[in-house]
Amino acid sequence: MSRALDGIRVLDFSRVLSGPYCAMVLGDLGADIIKVERDGTGDDLRGWGPPFMPDGESTYFLSVNRNKRSVVLDLKTSSGRDLALRLAQACDVVLENFRPGVMESLGLDFERLGALHPGLIYCSITGYGTTGPLAGRAGYDVITQGMGGLMSVTGEPDGAPMRVGVAIVDLVTGLYSAVAILGALQSRTRSGKGQRVDLSLLESCLAVMPNLTAGYLMAGEKPVRLGNGHPNTVPYNVFPTRDGNLTLAVGNDGQWQRLCRVMGRPEFANDPRYAENHARIARRAEVEELVSGWFREKSTEEWVKLLEEAEVPCGPIHTIDRILSDSQIEALGLIKTLAHPTSGALRMVGAPFHFSADDTGPSRPPPRLGEHTGAVLKEVLSLSDADLRELQQKGAFGAMSHGET
Numbered sequence: 001m002s003r004a005l006d007g008i009r010v011l012d013f014s015r016v017l018s019g020p021y022c023a024m025v026l027g028d029l030g031a032d033i034i035k036v037e038r039d040g041t042g043d044d045l046r047g048w049g050p051p052f053m054p055d056g057e058s059t060y061f062l063s064v065n066r067n068k069r070s071v072v073l074d075l076k077t078s079s080g081r082d083l084a085l086r087l088a089q090a091c092d093v094v095l096e097n098f099r100p101g102v103m104e105s106l107g108l109d110f111e112r113l114g115a116l117h118p119g120l121i122y123c124s125i126t127g128y129g130t131t132g133p134l135a136g137r138a139g140y141d142v143i144t145q146g147m148g149g150l151m152s153v154t155g156e157p158d159g160a161p162m163r164v165g166v167a168i169v170d171l172v173t174g175l176y177s178a179v180a181i182l183g184a185l186q187s188r189t190r191s192g193k194g195q196r197v198d199l200s201l202l203e204s205c206l207a208v209m210p211n212l213t214a215g216y217l218m219a220g221e222k223p224v225r226l227g228n229g230h231p232n233t234v235p236y237n238v239f240p241t242r243d244g245n246l247t248l249a250v251g252n253d254g255q256w257q258r259l260c261r262v263m264g265r266p267e268f269a270n271d272p273r274y275a276e277n278h279a280r281i282a283r284r285a286e287v288e289e290l291v292s293g294w295f296r297e298k299s300t301e302e303w304v305k306l307l308e309e310a311e312v313p314c315g316p317i318h319t320i321d322r323i324l325s326d327s328q329i330e331a332l333g334l335i336k337t338l339a340h341p342t343s344g345a346l347r348m349v350g351a352p353f354h355f356s357a358d359d360t361g362p363s364r365p366p367p368r369l370g371e372h373t374g375a376v377l378k379e380v381l382s383l384s385d386a387d388l389r390e391l392q393q394k395g396a397f398g399a400m401s402h403g404e405t
Helices: 018-028 059-063 078-089 110-116 141-147 168-191 201-207 210-219 253-262 277-282 284-295 300-309 320-324 327-332 373-381 385-393
Strands: 009-012 032-037 068-072 093-096 121-126 195-200 236-240 245-249 314-316 335-340 344-349
Touching: 009 018, 009 078, 018 032, 018 068, 018 093, 018 121, 018 168, 032 078, 059 344, 068 373, 078 110, 078 373, 093 168, 110 121, 121 168, 141 168, 141 201, 168 195, 168 201, 195 201, 236 284, 245 284, 245 300, 253 277, 253 300, 277 284, 300 314, 373 385
Parallel strands: 009 032, 009 093, 032 068, 093 121, 121 195
Antiparallel strands: 236 245, 245 314, 335 344
């Protein structure tokens, strides 16, 4: 099957999470991703663990690097930088997430590459943007969650600020980057010209809190931590049942009325103290205590069945192992298996989007370090075996133990 981004080539200098996640999304869509890594150690994420596979591969690295080819280059050498420069001129997109100034120091910045390749899309991901007093600071997900306000609204009201359980700012920035690159590619089809795209973790952090930032900017309301509660609708929380916990998301007054009927308390449906959402928000603690008392009367499974029949949004709280074995996930075909040359069969969550005409399934396992150095340089730059040996002697890259020579 064809893929949406067939024919698009991406030179990816990024590492760890935001950039690699962006590149993986583009790879799922069919782009040819050439991942440039440091000789010897590669992407920092290769060392993040445990867990590791029996061959030593990090499961974290494997999780975000499918559909890529790995090339090792020593960018500290002139020959390594020259190869990177030539590869960039043969690509549609360059992606990097170094601190501002690093790519300039290597001679691989947008100004130089754009002058040589006017159609190039150049995407830079930074921690805090390219201007302003924090521009030179390195970006880390947890630091940005704190500085960007996300931790201030995450956690129990009387508890400490909490980070989200995954590196959500890195991941969202990767998604925004992929969207921005697709937009820039579409713009190029009209104008024939490339452009630079800039994103930062800090801006992405603010962008994923639209209701909270708007509440403050437009109405002056400072958000606070509500645990699992929602600032704009009640009841919307986690409630204990007779044998566990259940999530409830009442999003409108009609759902509240149906909830009251299921609970056997229809008189509360139109009670002026609770009938409208703004009234329930004003009596948040009272409403949540009321609902908590109802839920303790039955098991989670019983409540889910009753509430689903009444079209009141709810659900159980699954652990990761439970949801990955769920019949719904199986029906969606979300878990993919890739054959890795040293790690064996890799089971991983695939792309969460499905096209009716184009394939989105994984086509390559995550690469071993430098696995495709020889093949990519031959294919893209038309280098010979003799050329590769000469470049290796000059220090452009190390031994291609996993690659073709």
